[in-house]
Amino acid sequence: MEIKALYAGSFDPLTLGHLDIIERAANIFDQLVIGVVVNLEKKTMFTFEERMEMIAEATADIPNVKVDMCDGLLADFVNKNRFNVVVRGLRGTGDFDLEQQMAQLHKHLYNEKTETVFLMADAKHAFVSSTMAKQVISLGGPGEDLVPPCVLKRMKGRLNK
Template structure:
């Protein structure tokens, strides 16, 4: 029985592609932890707190979700939090090459105690990434349907400030 599943990412911002994977991953275990990664080498558009808030708002319909954040190695977080399965999303073959390397390194760090499961994104969102969404949004393009409505409202409020 799978108790804890982790879906980790920067979610800057969370997109409908992420939400599709979250909805599906939540069915795989008792608890799905959505882990917001703090990558200090990147300059995110949203703070960790803002990203967590957006995820909580976008997933409030899913009862077995926990939203958390961490920095450092994914493998350390997995071990410290008794994660059974790590979910990784794949959009295209270029994602696979990167993700398989990461999964193999993490398997080594987990001592093969934790499984990585790859989920293909819905074809409707295979072109969507947080970076593209942010770029289109900041250039006044229409991103409706690419992010949850609550996230779009959040983005619009932030940009008015």
């Protein structure tokens, strides 16, 4: 049986921590879909289209990864696309509490055969968040250890305008 997994998030911007989870999940599952969440109420640095493009560029060398739009209720997207697994990345215990509650809610909303799988962040990325990356780079700090090169280039271009 082919195992199809979803890794969903806003990815504003995609960080090296996200990319690490993507690479590791792609090694575990047959197919991995990166679901870029559309949240019209959230102010983002990058448009939905820009985030899709950056993720596609950063994952271009991973053959079993595809990028898709995830709008509406995550459970509806999971059920419609028949995902076997939803992947969530954890940086630490603070993330676990919220993610555990979300996993329990989603289990209630998904079909019963869909499981949530948690992958712990690699220690070298455990401190990285999209918010922190935006702050550091916007203040002129180094971003090479925070975001992929294609993202850093766009961030610097956006911030230099």
